[in-house]
Amino acid sequence: MRYFKLISLLAGATLGWAQEESSLTMTNPFNTPADRENGARIFLSQCASCHGRDGRGGQGTPDFTTGQFRRASSDEGLFAIINKGVPGTTMPAFGLNARETWSTLAYIRSFSAGRATATAVKGDSARGAALFRSEGCARCHVDGTAPDLAGIGKFQSVGEIRRSIVDPQADVPPQYFRIRATTKAGATLTGTRLNEDTYSVQYRDSSGLKSVMKSALSTYEIVRTSPMPATKLTDAQVDDLVAFLMTGGSR
Ligand code: HEC
Ligand code: HEC
Incomplete structure (x- = not known):
């Protein structure tokens, strides 16, 4: 199902997809470390002149490091803003394709990820490190067939990481098909x-x-499904894994 939403959104983006926030809730399908790197390149070349290299804004542009946006809060709403610009302001419409737009948004969100999550980790990262090996996570995540999770806590929130573990099928980026x-x-x-x-x-x-x-x-x-198995771990064990990943561990 998710996949069909993605297709319609990609198609919609090229056809000039609606600016208002739609009722469909879509989270960013391009949010891997590679996507954010791509997003960083676009941001530095096309956005930083107004938004600042560090995303802190000024002179009429908002501070992205707060994690609070004025014009939209959902990924979809922000996607539309980047695509369409903000009429009546200097924020232009960009001719980025859907993937470039999502990647840039992933990078913008990363300005605030560390701040929003620093207080919310409740697991034990040493226990998480042990689980990462005993539960076979390392098997895929260290051999290159799955994303490298080093430093993921800088870019994703506790909630996003938790959801990836509990529900691996929720958003499978096309590069993992x-x-x-x-x-x-x-x-x-x-x-x-x-x-x-x-x-x-x-x-x-x-x-x-x-x-x-x-x-x-x-x-x-x-x-189009993820090879990553649905977890059989308890909530507390998932918290431990999240704590491990948030603190930069990955093997
Ligand atoms: C010429 C200057 C300029 C450039 C270049 C620019 N922006 Fe903006 N941007 C603005 C201004 C000004 C605003 C604030 C508009 C408002 O809400 O009044 C804004 C607002 C935004 C917002 C909404 C923020 C919020 O709080 O709702 C997003 C998201 C955004 N810009 C992303 C980008 C991205 C991504 C790029 C590059 C692809 C970019 N901008 C390039 C000037 C610019
Ligand atoms: C059979 C291989 C496999 C195993 C085992 C596996 N994963 Fe994954 N994992 C993947 C693949 C492939 C992806 C990327 C596609 C997706 O989103 O499902 C992924 C995605 C993720 C993500 C999201 C990464 C991102 O950049 O958004 C996290 C977090 C994650 N896995 C954690 C774990 C943890 C913790 C375990 C152990 C409990 C685990 N994985 C076990 C293959 C695996």
Whole structure:
């Protein structure tokens, strides 16, 4: 379901999607460390002249480090502002595509993430570190098939990290979609989908980067769910993991 919302939002953005806050609640689908890095580049080149390199604003622009926005509070509302600008002010409309807009928003939100969350961590990070290994988190999150979680606490709130652990399927960024295919010779191929065109598809599996011609395949499917298992941990254990990740741990 989420995926269809994303598609309609991406389509809507290019067609000049409504400026008002819509009733559909959509959180930022491009909020990985790589997205925020991309967002930082856009921010520094296109936004910092008015909003300040540190996001602190001044001369009519708001201070992003407070985490409070004047014109909107939801991700969707802010998305629309970045897309459409604020009429009657110097805040221009930007010709960014949906992904660039979301990435820039992820970066803007990161100005306040540390502040908003510093007081809200209640777990025990040493117990979280032990769980991270014993529960198999490290298996995926250290070998490169899943996002590197180092420093995630600087960019995401306790609530966001908690939700990623409890409900991994909620927002799966497209760069973590996988492929499942069978070749005409009968072999099964699986891996993280990197790129595809009319003739070929590139993916990564445990042994490295691969490319296969579509003409060699008898079945081909894009898997849009997360490989990350739903957690069976208690609330307190999730708090411990969140504490571990918030304090910068990742292995
Ligand atoms: C030419 C100056 C200028 C540039 C460049 C600019 N902005 Fe703005 N921006 C403003 C001003 C002024 C406001 C405040 C408008 C108002 O609410 O009165 C604003 C407001 C905003 C807001 C709403 C803040 C709130 O509190 O609701 C967001 C989000 C935002 N800008 C994002 C961006 C992004 C992202 C970029 C770059 C892609 C950018 N701006 C580039 C001048 C600029
Ligand atoms: C089978 C591999 C796998 C395992 C095991 C796994 N994850 Fe993940 N995890 C992923 C993938 C892939 C993603 C990115 C796609 C998504 O959002 O689900 C992800 C996303 C996340 C995110 C969000 C990252 C971001 O940048 O938004 C967090 C936090 C996270 N995992 C924590 C954990 C914790 C804690 C555990 C152990 C309880 C765990 N993961 C176990 C594969 C895994």
